[in-house]
Amino acid sequence: MEIGIVGLPNVGKSTLFNALTRAGAASSNYPFTTIDPNVGVVPVPDKRLDALFDLFKPPKKVPSYIKFVDIAGLVKGASRGEGLGNKFLANIREVDAIVQVVRVFKDPDVVHVLGEIDPVRDIEVIETELILADLEAIDKALEKNQRDLKARTKEAEERQVKLEKVKKLLEDDRPARDAGYSAEEVRDFNLLTTKPVFFVANTSEQPDKEVLAKLRGFLKARNAVLVEISAKIESEIIELPDEEKAVFLQDLGEEYTGLEKMAIAGYRLLDLISFFTAGSEDEVRAWSLKRGLKAPQAAGRIHTDFEKGFIRADVYSFDDIMRYKDEKTLREKGLIRSEGKDYVMKDGDVCFFKFNV
Numbered sequence: 001m002e003i004g005i006v007g008l009p010n011v012g013k014s015t016l017f018n019a020l021t022r023a024g025a026a027s028s029n030y031p032f033t034t035i036d037p038n039v040g041v042v043p044v045p046d047k048r049l050d051a052l053f054d055l056f057k058p059p060k061k062v063p064s065y066i067k068f069v070d071i072a073g074l075v076k077g078a079s080r081g082e083g084l085g086n087k088f089l090a091n092i093r094e095v096d097a098i099v100q101v102v103r104v105f106k107d108p109d110v111v112h113v114l115g116e117i118d119p120v121r122d123i124e125v126i127e128t129e130l131i132l133a134d135l136e137a138i139d140k141a142l143e144k145n146q147r148d149l150k151a152r153t154k155e156a157e158e159r160q161v162k163l164e165k166v167k168k169l170l171e172d173d174r175p176a177r178d179a180g181y182s183a184e185e186v187r188d189f190n191l192l193t194t195k196p197v198f199f200v201a202n203t204s205e206q207p208d209k210e211v212l213a214k215l216r217g218f219l220k221a222r223n224a225v226l227v228e229i230s231a232k233i234e235s236e237i238i239e240l241p242d243e244e245k246a247v248f249l250q251d252l253g254e255e256y257t258g259l260e261k262m263a264i265a266g267y268r269l270l271d272l273i274s275f276f277t278a279g280s281e282d283e284v285r286a287w288s289l290k291r292g293l294k295a296p297q298a299a300g301r302i303h304t305d306f307e308k309g310f311i312r313a314d315v316y317s318f319d320d321i322m323r324y325k326d327e328k329t330l331r332e333k334g335l336i337r338s339e340g341k342d343y344v345m346k347d348g349d350v351c352f353f354k355f356n357v
Helices: 013-021 047-056 085-092 119-149 154-171 209-221 231-237 242-252 258-270 295-302 304-308 318-324 327-332
Strands: 002-006 038-043 060-062 065-070 097-103 197-202 226-229 272-277 283-290 310-317 337-339 349-355
Touching: 002 013, 002 085, 013 038, 013 065, 013 197, 013 231, 013 258, 047 060, 047 272, 047 283, 047 318, 065 258, 085 119, 097 119, 097 258, 119 154, 119 209, 197 209, 197 258, 209 226, 226 231, 226 258, 231 242, 231 258, 258 272, 283 295, 295 304, 295 310, 295 349, 304 310, 304 349, 310 318, 318 327, 318 349
Parallel strands: 002 065, 002 097, 060 283, 097 197, 197 226, 272 349
Antiparallel strands: 038 065, 272 283, 310 337, 310 349
16 A cells, blocks of 8 residues: 655655654655655554464564655646656656545644644645646647547547546546546546545644644545644653553553554554465465455465465455464364355454465
8 A cells, every 4th residue: 555645845754664664765844855755664553463373472563554655845836847847746646545635734834835833725726736736637638549440449438538527527627536436447547636635634632623623624524534742752752662652642641653544444444454474484474455345356466476376265254263362263163264265354253375386
């Protein structure tokens, strides 16, 4: 899962990125500190993986990973190449999802490129630039498709319907994802607003409650996911030993770190589940998988040969192994199932794949 962190300059993107990844990306109180994308790969926190590790006690515990990409700040006019616009837009096209960071904190020492703190306005500025960039891409695709229409091919006619539907949405200031097409169906159009998005409010210990309430209401009306994080506080938390982190979070009245909040939001946004491989002498490992995929595709996450030569999978649930504590008891109780190629994977499945190449 690759998530691009975007936002206007000076909203705290790079500070947040560093807090999540320990990557040491440059951050400052002037625009365009980030020019080339910073990339950090971080583990997805999952207490189930920790529990399996404690149960089986193998040498290694391997989590799923999220790749965060800190993309250069966008400014008004980016779709016309203002600021680092063209570079910014090209980098967004390469990620699976977008997290848009908006600023809720006030700090006289950190200038806001648009003056007053107004996260709703900031969201609308970025969305407008992405829509304008997509309109340009759609116009080019329509122009190209006119040549194919002359041949009266069914493919060109179907493409024309999609392009016209998407263009109308964009002209109404709505993202291309509202057209209802899957990412695969419009992949060739190279659009930005088809990508799923969630939002991070970069707050402080004492955020502006009025500004934050306005942002919450705006995103709730859209049924959008909002994660509230103080990048400054996260920078402090990440330096603490694990046992002190829990106490620090409890004092703040928080259950999860910012990383855990973003991982949960990212999984929800991309509709991912986690399955596990465990019980071997070497490791327990978590794997991410798109909801609705079947056992052979899950096996393919481990190795392509597993999917090609898939025979069956022995599967049991995380809840069952936690209840009975060993696989022998699960077998005796008939709780380890032998599943074939049509089995749809479930969140929390623990699997052993059988294959032949």
